[in-house]
Amino acid sequence: MAIDWKDYDPGIFYDELISSPGNSRKAARELCKRLRQLSDEELLERRDAAELAIIVMGITFTVYTEGGSIDRAWPFDIIPRIIPRREWEKTEAGLRQRVQALNMFIEDMYHDQRIIADGRFPRELIETSRNFRPECVGVEPPLNTWAHICGSDLIRGNDGKFYVLEDNLRVPSGVSYMLENRHVMKRVFPEVFEHQNILPVDDYPAQLFDMLASMSPRPMDYPVVAVLTPGIYNSAYFEHAYLAQQMGVELVEGRDLMVGEDECVYMRTIEGLTRVDVVYRRIDDWFLDPEEFNPDSVLGVPGLMRAWRAGNVGLANAPGAGVADDKLVYAYVPEMIRYYLDQDPVLDNVxxxxxxxxxxxxxxxxxxxxxxxxxxxxxxxxxxxxxxxxxxxxxxxxxxxxxxxxxxxxxxxxINLSTTPTIDGHGKVAPRHVDLRPFILSGDDIAVTTGGLTRVALKSGSYVVNSSQGGGSKDTWIVDTGKK
Amino acid sequence: MLSRVAEHLYWMARYMERAEGLARLVNVNSNLVLDLPRSVTFGWEPLIAITGSEPAFFELYDEMDEKSVTRFLIADRRNPGSILSCIQNARENLRSTRDLVPREAWEQVNDLYLHAYDRLRGGIAKSKRYDFLRGVIHSSQLLNGLLDGTMSHDEAYEFIRMGRNLERADVTTRILDVRSADLLPGRREELTPFENIQWMSVLKSLTAYQMYRQNVRVRVRGADVLRFLLQDREFPRALHFCLDQVEACLHDLPRNDAPLRSVTRLQRKVQEADVPELADEGLHEFSDQIQLELGQVHEQISNTYFLLDRAA
Incomplete structure (x- = not known):
């Protein structure tokens, strides 16, 4: 028995692919038709092929609580989530606007605090913020940008509108899974890509590199960029290695770096010491530099903050950027957009x-x-x-x-998260709740990923999409249906 | 390239080569035991001697019978030198450096580990042993081929090649040392009819039998086997060949003075060895010397490329 879309009923929820039982949304029509043509066995064969590909490709994530076993295969559902291109373009504009305001806010917080002086943001929120770093006051990072990489979580309510649930400005992760999900899909469903216009996602590593390179303190030379990871036991290590590889840069740990007497950052190589221009750090502020933050940190690099303040190294995201990654500050983002940009927010907060x-x-x-x-x-x-x-x-x-x-x-x-068709534990297609995490890069230009990482709660009725708590993910397609 | 990464790649290669060497050794021994008369009971002890793991073995097992020895060498995670442990170590070393090697190489090693782990969970039946070990050997060969054919022969590659060849040299020396102890004068009388198969087994442990026949063209004799495995320039598991490889790698690396000196010194010693005399006596001492110097080569490489950060 193949899938019968008439039996698929998302109930009161907004469904990403199906508008009502038996009717697919326009951008999903081609996919739903193809899925219907597969028998149950064929569908499960594809699922198994995807699972195998994930294991063989070594796409893993780590769960902290599991002591001994350090990685698990990445849970993945083979039915993609689809967003029409026109809708996505509007969402993308909203994200750009948002991240621009957030960067202006962070810059303001570490300088004049105009928004507070003007009475548009409560002072006590900053004074009590765990993520405000006095060490960063007065620092002028390149391009006045602090949050170079932002991962904003979007959810869709019953009304079919996207809402921003939170902005991750410290060390947002997940983008590698977005890229790998596409690879897996191309391996197991090559034919569905042939008949429609699905926008590619794989430009991200190149954009990331260009953005990082644009921060180099030595713009005349070919910049030396490094990804700083806490090491293989970190839950996102896979991603750190993946991004370094895709960008063709070194993946370094704290012990690979040192700060010289000239306040420049060097990495230890077989040639000797080599100067590093930009560090894409995937370590929290608190562990970044034992001289200024946690003195017991062995993950960080003593002196890194000195080098950064001296302008000898670019850090992404800048230390202190997390001040805007606080759910209380989040509540004021629409106000920031109005204050700094004098615009109405395109995307609403929850x-x-x-x-x-x-x-x-x-x-x-x-x-x-x-x-x-x-x-x-x-x-x-x-x-x-x-x-x-x-x-x-x-x-x-x-x-x-x-x-x-x-x-x-x-x-x-x-918020009643939207649903999308997903293969359940019995091999049947059933509605499951999803969110979406696009990634926004800010350098001399702002770039948004094509779609993002769709996370799905694999348990029936569950809203918890986190991979550490039983969530999985899906490929996200931005589909161009042609005529406007 | 990063010192830490160079070190991981180097060790990854060593562990993979070690696993392969062990797999060959166990396979060949299984065959040899079948061919020898019951009165000749050395059976499985030499394998423990070759791997230098008597103390570790007796902490875990009482008797050096086939079952215990093969389990210890193949599937026992408590033995840091078992095939399973080696594969695991190779994987761990590669895991943190996989951004540098072609993705297929990581997939290959990861796959080998998952496979081995799965199959060895409950030990391994004698009837399945041969296939399993052959699988390990093939995997290692496949990895070498993959790296050779798909990875730029850059510095990262040189560290892999260097690790592989140093380990190979080490395995060959160990096998020569222990195996020939059984074959050298003193026990000769009793063993004569079987001497030939034992030297053949030495060759076979190193897959050297066919190449030996092609090159040496006389019947298998101790001194010739020794000469072939120590001094042949063309056979990839001969000491001379392995050291040539290490030397070539070092030539492509920066700051190579100290390690290069230690390799050439060792190379000279191997080439100048008086093989017929060694076949009569002194092989054990000679092997010890070589082992020691291989250790020094490793130390020089390590001091120059891996530990630099601690000196900086």
Whole structure:
């Protein structure tokens, strides 16, 4: 029995491929037709082929809690998620606008703090921010850009609109999986690429390199770029190695680098010491330089901050960029867009209540069963309360936490994430919830990935898309359906 | 290239070569044991001697019988020198440097490890052993071929080639040392009818039998075998050949003075060895010397290229 799209019912949710049972959306028509032509066995054969390809290609991620086994095959679903090109172009414009404002905000925070002086952003948020780095005040990074690589999470509600859920400005990961997902799809579904116009994604490494190179303090020479990784036990190590390889640059660990007496950064090579111009660091601020941050860090490079401040090395993302990667600051991004760019935001935030505000906090506490409450500084879906699904006891305990530390929490209504057809544990196609993480590069120009990484909650009804907690991913197609 | 990366690649190659050498050794020994009379009971002990792992072995097992020795050498993760451990180490070394080698090479090693891990989980049945070991040998050969045919012969490649050849030289020396101990004067009388097959087995452990016949063209004799495995310029597992390779690698690397000096010194020693005399006596001491100097070559390479950061 092949797939019968009439039996596929996403219910109240917005579905990415199917508009109503039996009817596919225009951009997904070709794919749905082809999938229908496959028998169940053929579909599962493709799935198995994809799984095998992932194992053989060594596409892995690491889960922290699992002590011994350090990597797991990347969970992947073979039915792609499709976005029409025209819709994507609008979303892309929104992301550019957003990241531009975020960079201006960070620059402002470490210099004049105009937005605070003008009363458009509360001072106490910065004063209490865990990610504000006094070490960065007054620093002038190249091009005045701080968040060179941003990964913004988008979700789609029942109304079919994209909302921004959060902006990851510290060390966002996932882009390598976006690239690899496409490779896997081409291996297992070559024929579906032949009959329609699916925009390619593989330009990213070249764009990333150009962006990094544009920050070089020695613009006359061919810049030496390095990717700084915490090492093979990091959950995103696969990605670090992958990006370094794709860009043709060195993948270095802290112990490969040193800062010389001339305050320049060098790497230890078989030739001796070689000067490094730009470091794409995939290590958190806190571990970057034991001289200024965590003194016990063995992952970092002593003196790196000195070299950066002296303008002898470019760091991406700049230390301190995380100040805008705080869910409280997030609540003010639409305001930043209005303030710095004098524009209306193209993309909306998910409505957000900040618990530091007395009125908003009381509203949240009174309606905890309707809210999703998130800690301001965690990522990976840790430490949050899903109000509608939590028990009374869990809600009460969480309410206590919020009262104790209101700065640390925000609340959002539960957004019904859109669904998309996914192969379930029984080999049947069923609706599963997805989000989307596009990546935005800011150098002398802003570039957005074509689509992004679609993450999918593989369990029925689940909203948790994080790979560390049972999520998987899909290839994301931006499809050009031709005529405007 | 990064010192750390050079070191990983070098060790990756050494571990893969070590796994391959062990696989050959166990296979050939299985055959040899079948051919020898029951009264000649040396059986499986020499393999433990060749790998220099008696103490480690007796910590884990009581008796050097076939079952324990093959398990120890092939599938035991507690033995850092087992085939499985070597493959795992090769993979770990490659894992952190895989951005430098062609993707197929990583896939090959990763695949070999996953496969070996899966098959060896419950030990390995005697009937499946041959196939498994052949698989390991093929994998290693395939990896060498892949690297040779798809990787730029750049510095990273030189470190791989250097590791492989140093390890090969090491394996050949160990095999010569232990195997010939059984064959040298003293025990000769008793063993004469079988002496020939044992020298043949030495050659076969190194897949050298066919090439030996083609090149030497006389019946297999101890002194000729020794000469072939020590001094032949063309056979890829002969000491002379391996050292030539290491020397050639070093010529393409920067700052090569010290390591190059130690290799040429060793090369001279191998070439100038008086083989007929060694066949009579002193081979063991000679092998020890060679082993020691191979260690020094490694140390020079390590000091020059890997440890530089600690001196900086």
């Amino acid at each position: 409505p957000t209540w900040v618990c530091i505000d007395d009125k908003e906090r009381e509203h949240v506490l009174a309606n905890l069963d309707k809210f999703v409450v998130k800690p301001a500084n965690e990522s990976g879906g840790y430490g949050m309360l899903m109000g509608p699904f939590a028990s009374k006891k869990e809600r009460e305990e969480f309410a206590g936490e919020i009262r104790k530390n209101p700065r640390n929490y925000i609340a959002q209504p539960l």
